[in-house]
Amino acid sequence: MEEEELKAVMREAFGDSSDSDCELGNSSNGIEKSQSIFGESYTWEPITGISGLWICRDFLSPDQQSSLLSAIEREGCFADASHNQAMRFGDLPSWAVEVSYYVRESIVLSGYVSEFIDKEETINKVEEACLFPPNLLWREPLFNQLIVNIYQPGEGIGAHVDLMRFEDGIAVVSLESSCVMHFSRVESEVDCFEETGKEPKIPVLLVPGSLVFMHGEARYMWKHEINRKPGFQKWQGEEIDQKRRTSVTLRKLRQMSPSEMEK
Numbered sequence: 394m395e396e397e398e399l400k401a402v403m404r405e406a407f408g409d410s411s412d413s414d415c416e417l418g419n420s421s422n423g424i425e426k427s428q429s430i431f432g433e434s435y436t437w438e439p440i441t442g443i444s445g446l447w448i449c450r451d452f453l454s455p456d457q458q459s460s461l462l463s464a465i466e467r468e469g470c471f472a473d474a475s476h477n478q479a480m481r482f483g484d485l486p487s488w489a490v491e492v493s494y495y496v497r498e499s500i501v502l503s504g505y506v507s508e509f510i511d512k513e514e515t516i517n518k519v520e521e522a523c524l525f526p527p528n529l530l531w532r533e534p535l536f537n538q539l540i541v542n543i544y545q546p547g548e549g550i551g552a553h554v555d556l557m558r559f560e561d562g563i564a565v566v567s568l569e570s571s572c573v574m575h576f577s578r579v580e581s582e583v584d585c586f587e588e589t590g591k592e593p594k595i596p597v598l599l600v601p602g603s604l605v606f607m608h609g610e611a612r613y614m615w616k617h618e619i620n621r622k623p624g625f626q627k628w629q630g631e632e633i634d635q636k637r638r639t640s641v642t643l644r645k646l647r648q649m650s651p652s653e654m655e656k
Contacts, residue, residue: 435499442595443576445609449499452604458568462639464488465541477548481539482646489539493643496564496604497535500525525608529562536564536643544621546570546635552577552618560645563607567599570638573626574599576615598628 440446453461465471468486470479481489538559542550549572555563575594599605607617620626626633 435503437499437503440576440595440597440611443611443615445607445611446576446597446615447606448597448599449604449606450600451602452495452499452566453568453602455602458602461488461492461566461641462568465639465641470541471543477543477545479541483537485537485539489536489641489643492566492641493534493536496643497530499604500530500606525562525606529560529608532560532645534645535562536645538644538646540642540644542640542642544570544619544638544640546637547621547623549619549621550617552616554579554613554616555644558647558649560647561608561612562645563612564643565605565607566641566643567603567605568601568639568641570636571598571600571628571633572619572621572635572638573597573628573633574605574617574619576611576617579614579616596628 435449436451438448438450440448464486465488468479470476485493544550552575574597576597577594597605607615621635621638624632626635
């Protein structure tokens with residue numbers, strides 16, 4: 394599929410940028426970027442050692458991050474300082490729908506979709522090479538569950554795999570403070586700990602405005618965590634200055650049978 398065809402698909406699905414309720418454009422500062430129909434572009438990086446884990450470090454510019462934070466604040470969920478989490482199911486707020494549009498757009502125009510579809514590769518090869526496999530990328534809606542978390546310095550998340558009530562394909566936008574997210578294989582908790590006494594972990598630096606994708610092995614076979622206690626947030630030997638951090642996680646609820654819902 395040629396670039397112009399991809400642009401036409403995105404315009405037909407989502408309209409031009411002027412049709413959106415929320416203005417969250419995209420930055421352009423990097424190399425080997427895909428071109429956005431809004432005139433900007435994205436840089437993608439697969440995380441070595443973890444199949445299905447990708448990061449776009451420049452998904453949102455500083456101005457766009459500020460606009461997104463303002464939109465979140467206008468929701469009023471965090472008016473009380475004691476509240477640090479907000480969730481939405483089903484119909485998402487307009488700003489979250491807009492972010493979802495850009496998520497899909499950035500993947501479609503990345504080249505990691507069209508390149509392999511055109512070659513008529515096997516489904517397994519397509520899924521390994523794509524940011525999101527086509528069956529996930531074109532599902533409707535792409536996401537229908539939203540969770541916003543606010544973390545003060547020192548606050549993080551324990552190692553976990555997202556609940557099975559959510560489908561494959563998870564996107565996480567990081568805002569305000571940089572941090573290191575660590576990934577560890579689910580089975581390594583037993584196998585590797587017994588052999589070495591220390592569970593191996595793969596660090597991933599999340600900068601403000603970055604976007605992380607998890608699908609397949611990364612979503613189901615790797616736990617992720619953010620330990621923001623003193624001494625744990627280091628990158629290239631330097632301690633990261635911890636500030637307030639906001640994360641926006643987008644997921645798709647899995648259709649569950651009545652018996653599953655009762656569990």
